[in-house]
Each structure stands twice: as structure tokens, then as C-alpha cells.
Amino acid sequence: MPDIPAPVNRRLSVAPMMDWTTRDFRFLTRLITRHTLLYTEMVVAQAILHGDRDRFLSYNDEEHPLALQLGGSDPGQLAQATAIASDYGYDEINLNVGCPSDRVQQGKIGAVLMAEPQRVADCVSAMQAATCAPVTVKTRIGIDDQDDYAFLHRFVEHMQAAGCTSLTIHARKAILSGLSPKENREIPPLIYQRAYAIKQAFPQLEVILNGGVKSLQDVADHLEDVDGVMIGREAYQNPYFLAQADALLFDDPHPIPSRQQVAEAFIPYLERRFAAGHHPKHALRHILSLFQGQPGARAFRRHLSENMHKADATPQLLIDALGKVF
Numbered sequence: 638m639p640d641i642p643a644p645v646n647r648r649l650s651v652a653p654m655m656d657w658t659t660r661d662f663r664f665l666t667r668l669i670t671r672h673t674l675l676y677t678e679m680v681v682a683q684a685i686l687h688g689d690r691d692r693f694l695s696y697n698d699e700e701h702p703l704a705l706q707l708g709g710s711d712p713g714q715l716a717q718a719t720a721i722a723s724d725y726g727y728d729e730i731n732l733n734v735g736c737p738s739d740r741v742q743q744g745k746i747g748a749v750l751m752a753e754p755q756r757v758a759d760c761v762s763a764m765q766a767a768t769c770a771p772v773t774v775k776t777r778i779g780i781d782d783q784d785d786y787a788f789l790h791r792f793v794e795h796m797q798a799a800g801c802t803s804l805t806i807h808a809r810k811a812i813l814s815g816l817s818p819k820e821n822r823e824i825p826p827l828i829y830q831r832a833y834a835i836k837q838a839f840p841q842l843e844v845i846l847n848g849g850v851k852s853l854q855d856v857a858d859h860l861e862d863v864d865g866v867m868i869g870r871e872a873y874q875n876p877y878f879l880a881q882a883d884a885l886l887f888d889d890p891h892p893i894p895s896r897q898q899v900a901e902a903f904i905p906y907l908e909r910r911f912a913a914g915h916h917p918k919h920a921l922r923h924i925l926s927l928f929q930g931q932p933g934a935r936a937f938r939r940h941l942s943e944n945m946h947k948a949d950a951t952p953q954l955l956i957d958a959l960g961k962v963f
Contacts, residue, residue, distance in 0.1 A: 645702055645729050645771060647803060647845050647865040649856060649886050650674035651872045651879075653706040653731070653775075661920035662873070663700045664906055665927075668899045670879040672887040674702050679733050681746065682709035682718035694725045697906075704729035706775070708736070708746040710756060712763035720767040730768055732760060734776040737811035737821040748811035751780045754792045758799035765800055773803040775847070775867075778831045779810040786831060793835055793842070803843040805867055806832040822870070833862040852878065853885055860886075875929050896928055900959055907952040917952055918945040924955070928962055936961035 651658065651666060653676035663675045680693045685707075696703060705727040709715045719730050734757055736747030750757050757774070764772045774796055778789050789806075796804055809825040816824060827849045836844040846859050847867035856866040872879060877896055883889040894902070907920050921941050928934035940958040944950060 643728070645674060645704070645803075646672065646887065647674055647843065648860070649865065649882055650704075650805075650845065650867045651676060652847055652867045652869040653677060653679055653704075653733070654869060654873060655679060657873050657923075659919070659923070660696050660700065661910070662923040663703070664697050665899070665903055665920075665923050666872070666876055666879065667699050668894065668902050669876055670882045671891070672702070672883050672889060673879060674704060674729075675700055676704045676706050676731065679706045679708045679736065680718075682707055682711070682714045685718040685721055686714060690721060694722055696725070702728045704731050704773070706731040706733050707764075708733045710745040710750055710753075710760065712756075712759045715760050716763040716767040719764040719772070723768040723770055727770055729771050729773055730764060731773045731775055731805070732757070732764065734774055735807050735811065736818070737777075737780075737813055737816070738818045748777050748780050749813060751776060751788075751792055751811075752783065754795035757792075758795040761796065761799040761801050771803060772801065773805065774801050775805040775807070777807050777809060777811045778828060781810070781813055784810040786834060789831060789835065790838060793839060797839060797842055801842075803845065804835075805845040805847055806835065808832050808846060808848040829859070829862075836863050853881055856886065873923075874926055876923075877927055877929070896931065897959065897962065900924065900927060900955065904952060904955055907955060911952050917950050917954060921945040921950075921955060931962065933962035 651673060655678050658676055658678050666675060684693055705722050707715060707718055722730060733747050734750045761772055808827050808829050808831060811821055812825060832844060832846045843864045845865040845867050846863045850856060850866055850868050851871045859866050880893050903924060907917060910920055911917055925938050925941055928937050937958050940961050944954055
């Protein structure tokens with residue numbers, strides 16, 4: 638088992654997002670912000686136990702601080718997956734109790750588990766016994782008609798009793814049938830006060846707020862009531878807005894790289910991945926929005942979009958696209 642990880646600063650983090658927070662995106666994000674905590678996509682415990690572990694767990698050393706999000710509902714399987722993942726050196730292991738998708742529900746993973754808080758507590762306890770890294774939980778404020786404060790409070794009591802010291806709360810309930818995952822991120826109303834109330838009721842528990850946060854000013858406002866904020870889609874659709882995060886939230890006044898400098902620093906990484914046999918389209922799709930709102934952004938995006946899927950695409954494509962930015 639690796640050494641005990643350094644304490645994790647969760648003042649700001651980027652949410653785990655399927656198909657989005659890949660190792661390529663995380664490397665790009667780390668060129669923009671040094672301190673924001675990054676999360677992997679959710680990895681199902683069984684995939685680690687029975688699949689290609691390196692495929693699911695490998696990452697770039699530059700990505701630290703980095704958390705792995707696991708999905709599962711069997712304490713034994715989650716403990717085994719946690720032990721394996723710990724050898725890869727993640728700074729945190731997070732349990733997904735928030736995803737509402739039908740496919741995930743069928744495997745008894747994600748938000749459906751809110752209805753079984755003792756099972757979740759058993760999973761957390763088993764995971765903690767398998768690692769020196771902190772084990773955290775990401776959840777919703779409720780599910781379907783089980784969405785009052787008392788329901789959430791009972792769930793959090795179980796998490797605290799299991800030894801969980803950091804809980805991320807997506808401040809929307811999950812509707813488990815009838816809505817797509819996308820609709821579940823938009824239709825149920827945000828109730829930030831529910832997360833604030835949990836922090837007040839459990840002052841020793843670190844409470845991280847997630848849902849609908851789109852600016853660093855929003856982050857600062859929420860930090861009046863919670864310990865940290867997790868950003869989702871905005872971090873993907875407009876990654877450069879994180880450039881001010883280190884100075885504003887982590888008291889690190891290092892020079893902020895320009896968008897051009899970020900893109901240029903991404904080129905050697907793109908070349909390394911290409912040399913290892915990875916087609917450039919997998920990494921380039923994450924940089925499409927880097928110049929959002931800037932002169933030449935449309936031409937930059939168009940050049941990449943029209944060419945990156947071609948079989949003969951190379952890292953030179955990014956260099957050529959940068960010539961479109963004014």
C-alpha cells in the first residue's frame with residue numbers, strides 16, 4: 638500500500654463527468670489550474686476487478702491532486718477495487734451515490750443507493766479499511782418523493798457514523814424514472830439551502846456543494862456557507878475560467894498562463910499520446926472550447942472539428958488551428 642496521501646484541499650474541484658473528465662481533459666485542466674481537485678470519470682468496481690485495470694486507472698502524474706470515483710454497491714467488491722486503486726496513488730477515493738441513469742440503476746449504483754443508507758455506510762467502511770486515502774461520498778439531496786430534509790439528514794447521519802468526513806452534495810434531487818441524466822441535471826430545482834443546512838447540522842463534516850455553479854464569484858459566495866464547491870459542466874464548456882482559481886481560492890499568485898500558452902503546453906502532451914498510439918481526436922475534443930469568447934475562437938474550433946476525426950490527423954493539427962486565433 639502506498640504512503641498516506643497528503644491532505645486534500647477540496648475548496649474547489651471539477652466534478653466527475655462520464656466521457657468528459659478523461660485523462661486528456663484532466664491534463665489540459667492542470668495546465669490552467671494547479672490546485673483545483675480533479676476527479677476521474679466514474680469507474681465501476683467490477684470493471685477494475687475483471688477488466689483492464691491500467692485502462693481504467695492509469696493517469697498522468699501531473700494530474701495530482703486527483704480523486705478516483707468508484708461506482709458499486711457491494712462492500713466486498715468496492716473494498717477490493719479500492720485496494721487496487723490505492724496502489725495507483727490516488728489522493729482520494731469517492732463513492733458515487735448521485736448518478737441517476739437507468740443503466741447505472743440496473744447495477745444498483747448511484748443515486749438509487751440513497752434509499753439504502755446502511756448499505757452505503759457498509760460500503761464506505763469497507764473501502765476505508767482497504768486504503769490510507771480518504772474515502773468520500775458524492776450524493777444528491779434526495780430521490781423521487783424521498784426528498785425532504787429529514788431524508789437527507791438521516792442519510793448523512795449514516796455517512797458520518799461510517800467515518801466519512803467529506804461529503805459532496807449535488808443540490809438537486811434525482812428523479813429515477815422518466816428523466817434522462819441530462820434532464821436530471823437541469824429539471825429538478827437547485828436547493829442550495831439544503832446543503833447549507835447539512836453543514837450547520839454536521840459542523841465537523843466537510844460539505845462540498847455541487848450543482849449549477851458557473852463562476853468563481855459563485856464559488857466565493859457559496860464558500861460563506863460550505864467548505865468547498867464542485868464545478869461540473871462549466872469547467873468543461875469553458876475551462877479557461879479556472880485560470881484565476883489558484884490566486885482567488887488557493888492563495889497562489891503564480892503567473893496565470895494565457896490561453897495560447899496553455900494550448901502550446903498541450904502540444905508536447907498530444908505528441909506523447911500520439912507516439913503511444915492514441916489518435917489525436919481523443920485529446921483534441923477537450924480543447925475545442927479553450928478560446929471561447931475570444932477573436933478567432935470559431936475558426937480555431939472549426940478547423941479542429943473538421944479535421945481531427947480524419948484517419949491521418951496528427952498533433953500538427955493543433956499547431957495549425959492556433960494559427961487561426963488572432
